[in-house]
Amino acid sequence: MQTEIIISGFGGQGALFAGQLLAYAAMDSGFEVTWIPSYGPEMRGGTANCTVIIADEEIGAPTVLNPRAVLALNLPSLDKYEPLVISGGVLVANASLINRPITRTDISAVMIPANEIAEEIGDKRLLNMVMLGALLGKLPVLPVEVIEKALQAHIPERHKRLLPSNYAALRRGMEFAAQVPSPIHS
Amino acid sequence: MELTAPTHVVYQRPESLADVPTSYCPGCTHGVAHRLVAEVLDEMGVRQNTIGVAPVGCSVFAYNFFDFDFVEAAHGRAPAMATGIKRLLPDRIVFTYQGDGDLASIGMGEIMHAAGRGENITVIFINNAIYGMTGGQMAPTTLPGQKTTSSPYGRDVEQAGFPLRMAELLANMDGSGYVVRRSLHDPKNIRLAKKAIRTAFEAQVRGLGFSLVELLSSCPTNWGLTPKDALTWIEEKMVPVYPLGDYKVAPSLASLKV
Amino acid sequence: MAKELLKGNVAMAEAAIRSGLQAYFGYPITPQTELLEWMAERMPLLGRTFLQAESEVAAINMVYGAACTGARVMSSSSSPGVSLMMEGISYIAGTELPVVLVDVVRGGPGLGNIAPSQGDYYQITKGGGHGDYFPIVLAPSNVQESIDLMVLAFDLAEKYRSIVVVMSDGNVGQIMEPAELPPFQPLKTVYPDWAVRGAENRAKRTLSSIYIKPDEEEVTNFRLLERWHEIEANELRYKEYFLDDAEIVVVGFGSSGRVAFSAVRAARAQGIPVGLLRPITLRPFPYAPLAELSKSAKAFLVVEMNAGQMLDDVQLAVAGRTPVEFYGRMGGMVPYQGEILAEIMRIASESIPLEGDPRHRWAQRVNYGRNGHK
Numbered sequence: 001m002q003t004e005i006i007i008s009g010f011g012g013q014g015a016l017f018a019g020q021l022l023a024y025a026a027m028d029s030g031f032e033v034t035w036i037p038s039y040g041p042e043m044r045g046g047t048a049n050c051t052v053i054i055a056d057e058e059i060g061a062p063t064v065l066n067p068r069a070v071l072a073l074n075l076p077s078l079d080k081y082e083p084l085v086i087s088g089g090v091l092v093a094n095a096s097l098i099n100r101p102i103t104r105t106d107i108s109a110v111m112i113p114a115n116e117i118a119e120e121i122g123d124k125r126l127l128n129m130v131m132l133g134a135l136l137g138k139l140p141v142l143p144v145e146v147i148e149k150a151l152q153a154h155i156p157e158r159h160k161r162l163l164p165s166n167y168a169a170l171r172r173g174m175e176f177a178a179q180v181p182s183p184i185h186s
Numbered sequence: 187m188e189l190t191a192p193t194h195v196v197y198q199r200p201e202s203l204a205d206v207p208t209s210y211c212p213g214c215t216h217g218v219a220h221r222l223v224a225e226v227l228d229e230m231g232v233r234q235n236t237i238g239v240a241p242v243g244c245s246v247f248a249y250n251f252f253d254f255d256f257v258e259a260a261h262g263r264a265p266a267m268a269t270g271i272k273r274l275l276p277d278r279i280v281f282t283y284q285g286d287g288d289l290a291s292i293g294m295g296e297i298m299h300a301a302g303r304g305e306n307i308t309v310i311f312i313n314n315a316i317y318g319m320t321g322g323q324m325a326p327t328t329l330p331g332q333k334t335t336s337s338p339y340g341r342d343v344e345q346a347g348f349p350l351r352m353a354e355l356l357a358n359m360d361g362s363g364y365v366v367r368r369s370l371h372d373p374k375n376i377r378l379a380k381k382a383i384r385t386a387f388e389a390q391v392r393g394l395g396f397s398l399v400e401l402l403s404s405c406p407t408n409w410g411l412t413p414k415d416a417l418t419w420i421e422e423k424m425v426p427v428y429p430l431g432d433y434k435v436a437p438s439l440a441s442l443k444v
Numbered sequence: 445m446a447k448e449l450l451k452g453n454v455a456m457a458e459a460a461i462r463s464g465l466q467a468y469f470g471y472p473i474t475p476q477t478e479l480l481e482w483m484a485e486r487m488p489l490l491g492r493t494f495l496q497a498e499s500e501v502a503a504i505n506m507v508y509g510a511a512c513t514g515a516r517v518m519s520s521s522s523s524p525g526v527s528l529m530m531e532g533i534s535y536i537a538g539t540e541l542p543v544v545l546v547d548v549v550r551g552g553p554g555l556g557n558i559a560p561s562q563g564d565y566y567q568i569t570k571g572g573g574h575g576d577y578f579p580i581v582l583a584p585s586n587v588q589e590s591i592d593l594m595v596l597a598f599d600l601a602e603k604y605r606s607i608v609v610v611m612s613d614g615n616v617g618q619i620m621e622p623a624e625l626p627p628f629q630p631l632k633t634v635y636p637d638w639a640v641r642g643a644e645n646r647a648k649r650t651l652s653s654i655y656i657k658p659d660e661e662e663v664t665n666f667r668l669l670e671r672w673h674e675i676e677a678n679e680l681r682y683k684e685y686f687l688d689d690a691e692i693v694v695v696g697f698g699s700s701g702r703v704a705f706s707a708v709r710a711a712r713a714q715g716i717p718v719g720l721l722r723p724i725t726l727r728p729f730p731y732a733p734l735a736e737l738s739k740s741a742k743a744f745l746v747v748e749m750n751a752g753q754m755l756d757d758v759q760l761a762v763a764g765r766t767p768v769e770f771y772g773r774m775g776g777m778v779p780y781q782g783e784i785l786a787e788i789m790r791i792a793s794e795s796i797p798l799e800g801d802p803r804h805r806w807a808q809r810v811n812y813g814r815n816g817h818k
Binding site for chain 1: 703
Binding site: 233234236239247249252253254255256257266269270271273274275296 | 466467469493495497498499501502503505506507508509510511512513515517531532535539640641642643644645648649650651652653654
């Protein structure tokens with residue numbers, strides 16, 4: 001059994017770090033996990049994405065065509081990945097930067113104003129944590145406490161003072177997503 | 187009658203030179219250059235502490251003619267190989283012995299960057315204006331108008347470009363500590379060449395960076411001249427194009443008496 | 445030691461350092477640059493040699509020189525850079541020096557791209573440089589294996605005075621997975637009796653790849669060949685999955701091997717009797733185990749990220765006894781599990797001909813590029 005999550009956005013939005021955090025948390029919880037970035041020519045175009053697979057058995061392919069969940073931090077990412085999420089999967093999109101609704105109706109869709117929420121907490125760079133929190137609200141692949149512990153364990157000492165605001169961003173994202181109704185047949 | 191007078195040795199094979207015949211042609215000055223290097227290493231007492239790097243060219247078998255540790259490089263790559271050795275064994279004396287095709291043509295990248303890095307190695311550069319081993323083709327140092335088997339009408343600078351002056355070029359590198367040009371065409375110049383070789387190795391001992399002695403050398407076989415005429419050809423034809431002199435001398439070497 | 449989340453390239457670099465690496469010489473090229481950068485950061489702190497060379501040509505010749513001193517040395521690069529190193533690799537092979545080289549293979553030919561590929565299989569496993577020699581080639585498919593094979597590479601290189609190439613690819617180099625690093629090995633203090641380190645109180649030594657007399661070169665060639673036969677007998681490594689009752693045998697290495705593993709597992713879940721043989725040593729190649737499997741299997745499926753290069757070796761092993769099919773992606777494309785699963789399902793339901801060229805059949809089947817294949 002495995003769960004595949006793609007996190008995609010512009011370079012600098014923290015997509016790769018959000019994925020690594022998820023991978024650390026999965027490893028700390030004793031799961032098999034892979035994190036792989038897209039490092040190809042797409043990177044030059046300003047988009048950055050990674051695929052995280054969390055499993056309870058040996059992981060083969062580290063990339064998948066049809067992921068269980070996608071975090072789309074910007075519009076190009078939504079356009080690319082909306083059609084690919086498996087039916088019944090989860091799609092979290094950053095409403096702050098996306099001016100169209102999610103059209104799929106067979107998936108759990110969350111449009112979350114991640115930039116605004118991050119700014120309310122006090123730092124717009126927290127948008128990746130807001131998005132990750134929203135994923136956990138819809139797909140409890142790992143408990144949020146485990147993510148928080150991973151943050152504490154793996155971020156550099158000089159960033160430790162930012163931990164409370166990161167925790168707040170995760171929780172706000174989770175709460176937001178939990179209030180969004182899921183489709184009836186998921 | 188018995189000889190009772192004590193013998194006084196005035197000339198013998200240096201310890202650093204192996205007791206084997208070389209593969210060089212009669213009249214070629216490679217043998218002189220080898221002997222000078224060997225005498226200098228003997229005088230410095232560093233034979234057991236020296237590693238040589240042989241090139242591809244006439245001196246490809248140099249490792250047979252010296253009596254200390256030696257490795258054999260790919261064509262042009264001797265400075266890179268010497269770099270690898272020197273970085274692992276910084277207290278050893280490491281030198282390359284390269285011809286003009288090896289150093290100034292195919293190995294241009296390696297020699298420039300070794301000098302640029304200030305790699306603490308010594309380079310003995312034999313410039314005889316021709317490819318010897320392959321039978322007399324044009325070298326990067328072949329003189330304008332000089333006939334070779336691959337410039338049968340004489341080196342046409344319009345088509346084949348101009349000779350490269352390596353000592354001048356390498357002296358411009360911030361990493362070089364000692365770069366000079368000498369000639370092997372007569373005893374006086376040979377004595378000066380030996381002093382330069384000594385100074386180059388002393389520069390290495392002192393950690394002054396890249397050191398190089400360019401030696402104008404003869405190739406009677408491929409020049410089509412007698413050994414004596416070949417020496418005259420160096421003096422009359424090569425020296426005007428490749429002026430002898432000191433192109434870079436680190437200040438601390440200026441007062442060194444060798 | 446606890447597991448850490450490690451990137452393939454970095455894990456290989458650190459594993460090499462812990463294996464007692466004394467010097468690294470390299471030149472930046474994507475997608476292996478993290479390896480070089482890790483060396484740049486770590487080696488000077490440990491008092492060891494790191495040098496960024498002016499080219500891959502210089503880098504491999506610095507490695508050549510450093511290896512002459514008997515030290516543990518390595519370089520790393522990616523396909524175009526490895527092409528430039530081939531001259532030096534041949535000299536190293538001819539001089540019988542232990543050297544480790546990592547090739548993080550990318551899409552080609554030519555400048556190609558920086559995406560993962562296995563297009564260097566022929567070049568790396570068949571020698572690549574000029575002359576008769578036999579490199580040992582190790583192919584990791586995950587981060588832990590990248591670490592373990594790096595440690596093994598140095599031991600094999602020294603045991604056999606051989607070039608050992610760790611042939612990775614962009615995916616294995618860029619992936620992060622939990623893995624355990626090896627303990628630190630002490631640096632060498634005793635050097636082999638061929639090492640050139642200065643002739644202090646002993647006869648001089650020379651290291652060279654020249655054997656100017658053909659009869660002497662032939663003696664050397666035979667010595668290299670005999671050593672290779674010893675390597676073939678002792679150092680074959682591969683991994684088997686679900687092969688006990690397999691009627692279809694999938695063969696894949698490195699990145700494509702792990703995608704094939706996913707596909708084989710998914711096919712097994714649907715009751716298809718399929719297994720996977722994943723070569724870990726590409727040289728020596730598992731000819732004998734494949735030959736054995738060909739006596740009972742119904743068909744083979746070779747999966748690679750190239751135009752069918754290992755395919756030749758599988759066909760040599762199978763020797764016409766069993767049909768062989770091929771599925772590849774090229775140019776930096778990585779197959780998805782579904783593509784390989786579809787091939788397995790097709791082979792399970794169709795009769796595959798014994799005759800004909802599997803590469804031609806594949807090209808016709810997939811119609812790459814002509815029908816907007818994706």
